[in-house]
Amino acid sequence: AQSVTQLGSHVSVSEGALVLLRCNYSSSVPPYLFWYVQYPNQGLQLLLKYTSAATLVKGINGFEAEFKKSETSFHLTKPSAHMSDAAEYFCAVSKTSGSRLTFGEGTQLTVNP
């Protein structure tokens, strides 16, 4: 069985500060890992994905994430927050086979001017 834990349901940063959103996973098989972003009343948009190639993954809007097998983590970072980054972020895991995703409970990011 797979599961995802996102530490911190709410994260608040100042504009220009580092963004760090934490995600830890458990999986009995090598996983695929994803970060999605959701703006209010909209669907989810893929930020980036890890599919067993490079452990440092670069995504859209300046975000990146590093897969650390020893820590079972896939934390999302951005060097400098922008006001437009304010949204809810979801980490998700799937097996390399099969189509089901398991989502974390989400982290609401607030960016203060």
Next chain:
Amino acid sequence: DGGITQSPKYLFRKEGQNVTLSCEQNLNHDAMYWYRQDPGQGLRLIYYSQIVNDFQKGDIAEGYSVSREKKESFPLTVTSAQKNPTAFYLCASSMRKRGTGYREGSYNEQFFGPGTRLTVL
């Protein structure tokens, strides 16, 4: 433009009524999914379908039904048996990687529609 459409965006229903939410995709994706989103609970999988005329229950299928008669369409019916139907419903789809079987094959990332907000009055 390729994508996933969900209609309507807002839907109101009286208690005791069934209602059907539409989801259409023109991405030629093999698999389609329905999720329910409640505040503070993330996304929970209701049903999914990896091939036409076949679908599987997710984690919270009770009170819901689906059909997959066409590859591009995966409607969700919220029945009167669903005790707490008020929620934001999201449809998604994904492409199976070629050369892999549909049940345990490898799938690419899921793409999401804009969602339908259902309110039961």
